[in-house]
Every structure is written in C-alpha cells, then in structure tokens.
Amino acid sequence: MRIDVVSIFPEYLEGLRLSLIGKAIDQGLLELGVHDLRAFTVDRHRTVDDTPYGGGAGMVMKAEPWALALERILDAAAAPGSLAPRDRLGEADEAAPADEAAAADAETADAVTAAGKPVLIVPSPAGPVFDQRTAEELAHADHLVFACGRYEGIDQRVLDWAQERFECRPMSIGDYVLNGGEVASMVMIEAVTRLIPGVIGNPESLAEESHEDGLLEYPIYTKPASWRGHEVPEVLLSGNHQAIARWRRDRRLERTAEVRPDLLARLDDLDRGDREALD
Numbered sequence: 001m002r003i004d005v006v007s008i009f010p011e012y013l014e015g016l017r018l019s020l021i022g023k024a025i026d027q028g029l030l031e032l033g034v035h036d037l038r039a040f041t042v043d044r045h046r047t048v049d050d051t052p053y054g055g056g057a058g059m060v061m062k063a064e065p066w067a068l069a070l071e072r073i074l075d076a077a078a079a080p081g082s083l084a085p086r087d088r089l090g091e092a093d094e095a096a097p098a099d100e101a102a103a104a105d106a107e108t109a110d111a112v113t114a115a116g117k118p119v120l121i122v123p124s125p126a127g128p129v130f131d132q133r134t135a136e137e138l139a140h141a142d143h144l145v146f147a148c149g150r151y152e153g154i155d156q157r158v159l160d161w162a163q164e165r166f167e168c169r170p171m172s173i174g175d176y177v178l179n180g181g182e183v184a185s186m187v188m189i190e191a192v193t194r195l196i197p198g199v200i201g202n203p204e205s206l207a208e209e210s211h212e213d214g215l216l217e218y219p220i221y222t223k224p225a226s227w228r229g230h231e232v233p234e235v236l237l238s239g240n241h242q243a244i245a246r247w248r249r250d251r252r253l254e255r256t257a258e259v260r261p262d263l264l265a266r267l268d269d270l271d272r273g274d275r276e277a278l279d
C-alpha cells in the first residue's frame, strides 16, 4: 500500500515514522509520502487560505494549491515507477517548491500501482464516522491520499473537482471538533495500516480486539498473579482453554453491554451461552 499525506504541517506526521508503521515502511510493506501544501502555492507569500464567500468566521483553504498537490500525486501515480520507494517524512518542509513538487512526482511515481483510482480521504467533522469496518475496507486499497485541512476547512470545489480523479471519502473520526485533519489522518492511517499483513507481528492479536467482531475486548492480566491484593481470575491460571475461552467471551459480552450497548444491539449471532452471560 502507498499512502500520501498533504498538510501545511508535514512535521505533524512524523509520529507515523515511529514504532510499527515506521518498521513497516523500512520493511517495504508500506510507502509513505508526506507533502507540504505550501510547496504547491502559486504566490510569493505561499498563500493557502482566504476569507469565506458569504461571510462567517475564520478562513477557508484555497482550491488551487490542493489541485496542484493532488495532480502531482496523481500524475506520479500514473507514471511508470523507477525510484525505490522512500519515506520522505520531515523533508517536505525543507525542499524548495520546485524541488518538492518534482520530488513528489518522482517519489510517488516509484511504487503506486496503476490498479484502481486512489482513495482521497478528506478528514472533516461533517464526514461519516470512521470505524473498524471502514479501516478493514481501506486496508485493501492500493493507494490512499489524505488531504489534511486546516482553518475552517477546504474550498468545496476541491472535492467536486477531485470526484473524477479519486474515490473521494470525507471522513470524521468522531463527534468532536479538532483544529485540522492531521491527527485524524494519523488515527486512520494507524487503524488501517495495522491490518496490513505483516505489519502487526502476531496476526492472532487482531482476532479478539475491540470492534473486530462487534464486541469490546476482554480484560487482560500478566505476572505477578497477586499484585497489591488484586488477584488474577482463577480461571486464567487453570490451563482449561475451553473455560478460559468462555470466561473471555462472557467478559466481552458483559463489557460491551455495560459500555457500548449500541454495539450489542447490532449483534445477531449471540448463542445460548452468550444470552446466559447477559442475563
């Protein structure tokens, strides 16, 4: 999978370089390009925003820099690749505009497959809420492009223009308001990329996670068995795998019923044992 992120704060995305995602990049499981939107501005002041038509508070991100940035990413995606994929985190804000655009061209060209339109994800408080199902769907994409807005958002005509060139997906990460799309993009990138085979060391650990099958996860414990008067549940020390599996399933049902009854309502495959655990 290839991921490109466009932002006026490319350094925000540095965190993606750490831990498992950084390792996946080093292993070639993932290519990541981060691009400074200001490198695609067309004036000496590198202007990315202006006042909203119709009045109102705040500023709106201008369309042209976004179109130029997205066109570069698209053109590079369509061109035959030659250079090895490189993670360019942290370089975006150092390159001069011409170098940055050309670098985006060359860097993005190298790995993006021709198959399928890139998916353009536009974080927005007005988007449908991103969830594990969305993460699983996006994990199958060849190329994800994240457009990180700031101010009051991006001129709507960018999304209208992008419709023919991308599969456009406005997306919210929850019912609260952030200051921009960078944190939301990192949340979605982490949730998606951890599902790519090989990124998480032990794929079994994906099996019983919260939301994987509609239930929250069970409580977890590690040594010591007795800690400050708090004991590990006996069943987990029993070695009885069937009893442990039942206990864990029961705890997942109880926790989901208590914390997220809305999720439980969606489940239609509860068996008799499940219903007994909930009574």
Ligand SMILES: N#Cc1c(-c2ccc3ccn(Cc4ccc(CN5CCCC5)cc4)c3c2)n[nH]c1N
Pocket (backbone or CB within 6 Å): 122, 123, 124, 125, 148, 149, 150, 151, 152, 153, 154, 171, 172, 173, 174, 175, 176, 177, 178, 179, 180, 181, 184
């Ligand atoms: N994902 C996600 C998000 C975001 C998010 C994502 C991207 C951007 C780009 C800019 N902002 C800030 C902002 C601030 C106020 C408003 C409302 N205004 C009223 C009149 C016109 C807009 C719109 C955006 C963003 C916020 N917030 N919460 C989520 N779950």
